Amino acid sequence: MTDAVAHLHVCITCRAGLPLEPGGVPMGADLYAALAACAEGAPVVLRGVECLAMCAHGCSAAISMPGKWSYLLGGLRPAMAGDLMDYARSYVASGSGTIMPSRRAASLRDMIVGRVPAFDAGMGEAAE
Numbered sequence: 190m191t192d193a194v195a196h197l198h199v200c201i202t203c204r205a206g207l208p209l210e211p212g213g214v215p216m217g218a219d220l221y222a223a224l225a226a227c228a229e230g231a232p233v234v235l236r237g238v239e240c241l242a243m244c245a246h247g248c249s250a251a252i253s254m255p256g257k258w259s260y261l262l263g264g265l266r267p268a269m270a271g272d273l274m275d276y277a278r279s280y281v282a283s284g285s286g287t288i289m290p291s292r293r294a295a296s297l298r299d300m301i302v303g304r305v306p307a308f309d310a311g312m313g314e315a316a317e
């Protein structure tokens with residue numbers, strides 16, 4: 190694995206807008222498990238989080254890395270785990286973190302819900 194790694198935060202409490210049967214497992218937890226199963230050797234630190242406040246957008250995740258745009262991803266399903274790991278590899282390899290829809294797996298073409306610019310420590314003070 191390369192020294193450069195992305196952080197992939199996955200909402201493990203997400204029910205993807207579906208009712209949860211008593212004792213049932215949230216779809217977000219299934220997504221996390223599927224990602225963990227295919228993360229071997231990927232330049233990704235996988236982290237489960239309690240909520241990404243994306244309840245209306247199905248299963249969600251966020252990917253970030255120093256010096257790159259951070260992306261909020263929605264509408265994910267456990268079956269997309271392999272495609273999502275491929276996306277994470279492309280994200281790490283890219284200069285800015287931007288992966289155009291045409292360079293993503295078809296299952297992930299419309300997954301971007303939002304993005305946040307990279308933090309640049311040399312930006313200086315904000316205008317008042």
